[in-house]
Amino acid sequence: MASECSCGNHADSTHDLCLSAPMMGQPIDPDLVTPSRRSFVEIGITRVINPERIPLSFVVNFHSPEGKKSYLGSFSLFPPDHPGKFIVATHGLLEVGGRVTITLVPLQSVSTNQFACTRIGPIQFIK
Numbered sequence: 001m002a003s004e005c006s007c008g009n010h011a012d013s014t015h016d017l018c019l020s021a022p023m024m025g026q027p028i029d030p031d032l033v034t035p036s037r038r039s040f041v042e043i044g045i046t047r048v049i050n051p052e053r054i055p056l057s058f059v060v061n062f063h064s065p066e067g068k069k070s071y072l073g074s075f076s077l078f079p080p081d082h083p084g085k086f087i088v089a090t091h092g093l094l095e096v097g098g099r100v101t102i103t104l105v106p107l108q109s110v111s112t113n114q115f116a117c118t119r120i121g122p123i124q125f126i127k
Contacts, residue, residue: 014046015102017058018117022104025063026123028096035094037127040087041072043102044121050081054116055107060088065097072100076107077118087126094125 015024028035041060050056060072073088094100104118 013122015120016117017102017104017120019054019104019106019110019115023101024120025099025101027099028094028125030096032094032096032125035096035125036092038090038094038125040089040126041100042085042087042124042126043075044085045077045083045118046121047119048077048081048083048116049118050077050116052114052116053080054110054114055080056116056118057105057107058086059103059105061101061103062090062093063099063101064093064095074105083118090125 017024032038043058043060055076057074057076059074062070062072064070070091070093072090072093075086075088077084100123102120104116106116
């Protein structure tokens with residue numbers, strides 16, 4: 001279990017991303033050994049509530065300690081109401097003091113009364 005691990009390889013919490021609150025950030029912990037050598041960010045979407053099956057994408061960026069934003073990649077749920085596990089290449093950009101952000105993006109126009117929500121499990125930085 002992530003909360004029992006002290007390797008610095010992953011975050012210990014989950015995050016909910018919804019159309020009304022579509023972004024989360026995960027700092028690169030100082031305990032993460034050689035973050036620039038981590039090849040991938042592994043993101044588990046553990047729960048999806050999407051009754052209208054709105055096509056959803058997730059955009060992953062890295063923000064350096066100096067504030068420079070770098071696009072790492074994106075992925076989509078298919079079908080749009082099923083959870084899954086995804087990896088995105090880091091391009092060697094991770095560094096301590098920076099953060100990875102994940103943004104939920106609907107791939108079609110949505111009205112204010114439509115709802116979609118996802119739960120992201122612990123994020124892992126893998127070699």
